[in-house]
Amino acid sequence: MKEMLPLTEAFYYILIVLYTEPSHGYGIMQDTEKRSGGRVKIGAGTLYTALNTLLNKGLIELYPVPEGTDARRKMYAITEMGKQVVEAEVARLEELVQVGRQALITNKR
């Protein structure tokens, strides 16, 4: 699991979005853009490749499409392993930010 880290921004956002709730490809794109304040836009090719990689590694899985919604759109959900990976990544990032912040405070210009 540790060898997955660090996650790329695209992988990170996909997992974070799915950590909240299952979604389809387009939903992931929009949600990522919204959560990052418009900074991170995942292109279609990048998303398609990333979703396939995450499926193969077992970090996400297909989610049965609920009745009454567009059945053509595949939906994805995060797996237990995916949750562990994203939690480990958040912990790693927290450590990085903490160390960085400390250095900035103690050496204030």
Place this chain on the structure above:
Amino acid sequence: MGDKLIKRRRLTMSWNFEKEEQWLNDQSRQGLHFKKASMISSFFARDESVQYTYRLDYQTGQTIGNSKFQEYLDLYQDAGWEYVSSYGSTWHYFRKVWEPGEQPQLYTDRESLMMLYKRLQRVMGAMLFLNLFIMIINMVNLNTFFTERLWTIGIPMMTLYVGLFGVLGYGCWRMQKKVNELKLHG
């Protein structure tokens, strides 16, 4: 507008797909919008009222018309890309109405772009080895059937193969260069 398609020479190698994109975008600026490609020609429809940004995607393991392919197209369509056509079952052409100041990309980070180049490199490498294998078998066969004047067929064949290996090897090398550049500079 008219339905008549305009034909243009298409001389492109797989490792130059970004140049082909550039070419299609230049054509589109002049009102010629790409419709489909054959090995040596590209076909365009004329329409002066619109301009598109074209992008090529390379995907292996797709069968045109099956449900997995449809899902792939749906995802790109959701992201605002109109599917134009495919060349073989690996090269897929997409377009989006051109917006000033925008350069929409299919691949938005370096990791996925590197994976794309590596996919291409893997296929070219596999073709190289497959052909090497076929060449050896052919040579062995020739040797048994044409004991006399072997060179009359052997030399032209060798020349063709060397040319083919040169092209494929060059393609692999170009992809490796692109991957290395991305590793260095992002």
